[in-house]
Amino acid sequence: MRQNDSTARIAHVFSGTFVHSTPQTAVEILENCVLGVDDEGKIAFIEKDKDLVSVSKIWGFETSDIKQLGQNEFLMPGMVDTHIHASQYSYSGTALDLPLLEWLNTYTFPVEAKYKDLDFANDVYTKVVRRTLKNGTTTACYFATIHTDASLLLGELADKFGQRALVGKVCMDCNSAVPQYKESQSECKVETDRFIKELLKKKYPNVKPVVTPRFAPSCSASLLSELGEIANNNKLHIQSHISESKGEVELVKTLFPGCKSYTDVYLKHNLLTDRTVMAHGCHLTDEELEIFHETGSAISHCPNSNISICSGMLDVRNVLKHKVKLGLGTDVAGGYSPSMLDAIRRTLDTSKTLTIQDPQHQTLTFEEVFRLATLGGCEALSMDEQTGNFVVGKDFDALRVNVCVPDGPIDLFPGEGPKVILEKFLNLGDDRNITEVYVAGRQVVPFPDT
Ligand SMILES: O=c1[nH]c(=O)c2nc[nH]c2[nH]1
Numbered sequence: 001m002r003q004n005d006s007t008a009r010i011a012h013v014f015s016g017t018f019v020h021s022t023p024q025t026a027v028e029i030l031e032n033c034v035l036g037v038d039d040e041g042k043i044a045f046i047e048k049d050k051d052l053v054s055v056s057k058i059w060g061f062e063t064s065d066i067k068q069l070g071q072n073e074f075l076m077p078g079m080v081d082t083h084i085h086a087s088q089y090s091y092s093g094t095a096l097d098l099p100l101l102e103w104l105n106t107y108t109f110p111v112e113a114k115y116k117d118l119d120f121a122n123d124v125y126t127k128v129v130r131r132t133l134k135n136g137t138t139t140a141c142y143f144a145t146i147h148t149d150a151s152l153l154l155g156e157l158a159d160k161f162g163q164r165a166l167v168g169k170v171c172m173d174c175n176s177a178v179p180q181y182k183e184s185q186s187e188c189k190v191e192t193d194r195f196i197k198e199l200l201k202k203k204y205p206n207v208k209p210v211v212t213p214r215f216a217p218s219c220s221a222s223l224l225s226e227l228g229e230i231a232n233n234n235k236l237h238i239q240s241h242i243s244e245s246k247g248e249v250e251l252v253k254t255l256f257p258g259c260k261s262y263t264d265v266y267l268k269h270n271l272l273t274d275r276t277v278m279a280h281g282c283h284l285t286d287e288e289l290e291i292f293h294e295t296g297s298a299i300s301h302c303p304n305s306n307i308s309i310c311s312g313m314l315d316v317r318n319v320l321k322h323k324v325k326l327g328l329g330t331d332v333a334g335g336y337s338p339s340m341l342d343a344i345r346r347t348l349d350t351s352k353t354l355t356i357q358d359p360q361h362q363t364l365t366f367e368e369v370f371r372l373a374t375l376g377g378c379e380a381l382s383m384d385e386q387t388g389n390f391v392v393g394k395d396f397d398a399l400r401v402n403v404c405v406p407d408g409p410i411d412l413f414p415g416e417g418p419k420v421i422l423e424k425f426l427n428l429g430d431d432r433n434i435t436e437v438y439v440a441g442r443q444v445v446p447f448p449d450t
């Protein structure tokens, strides 16, 4: 057993069952364990089958401070939403009757144009941060809008409520359908620089900027180049969309005739790095996936959105075969649910649909999808050295799950072990079962005001 030779004090101790993923094992169940978190929010120790009194003496905490998990409870890593439009949350659950390009022009751009109004932004952004945290999203990779001040407000709210977040001020200098919702190229550069500088100046420990060209059809080639340069000079994350629908892929061919593929558009403008996450990718070719692998860029799989606006079905198995990093995203509001549990279920549904179409297709298992929602998301955002599973030294981002809350959605039966309990939670559970949420050791749910 390691000695407590550091000066850090133990802030939380949990005892019971922990469920997480490692690169080698999709679901590892650690029963009869005790896990300590230090006052810097890092996992200080994990001990199995140890006497609690001796562990408490070594680490210097009172046994009365231990949070004992019950029979129907477990701790799991927080879920990572690798692609969510905070600005579209106001109309989530509606407006799902048009394909992507018409959907953007009809519903999305007119709503996003309203974020000049900071009161409106404050209302929606407060609600989306709280809703996602309550549903177990400990890390979110957000698109905001083109408005710098509202995007900074989103960062402030994520920090206030304690969510780990990447926040992107959207960049777009082309929009013929809704011309009032775009910037000039020079405005876009000046405002992106201001957004990055001001957000970094806040020194929020867990909220960082992400360079966000909306997608190739909304950006001139020179804007894409400028954004590639900004991201690379400042070693920042990059997010965008790629190959979501066939109509979009055809449009990109006409807009960028000198590029070999949609992927080549981003590659040529230095936007594919090991800190890049591209949403969707439903129609990427194997050749394009190889470029993702070589550059270390990741894909955010957004199955609810892909189905809701009839964009396509990503073959996750094929992406994984190409050793491309992949996480899950809700893609609110093309996706109608802000819950990562929904993203897990839709990922399984899509994989099963592909198997119905082709029985040779190797269906994803719920264990694999659990990993994609947690550690996989952290890998996709290049945060897996910091968090994503229960490893000593990593930040403690975790959910306390109770599958038997009063009036909850799950019934258990005799003899059901932790693996079945996990599967039931993933398929049947909801926010009522997520009784506590921790980000970097700070308990953020229940909210302090409730
Ligand atoms: O699902 C999507 N949502 C968006 O807001 C968007 N913008 C470009 N491409 C997009 N796809």
Ligand SMILES: [Zn+2]
Binding pocket: 083, 085, 241, 279, 331, 334
């Ligand atoms: Zn999106």
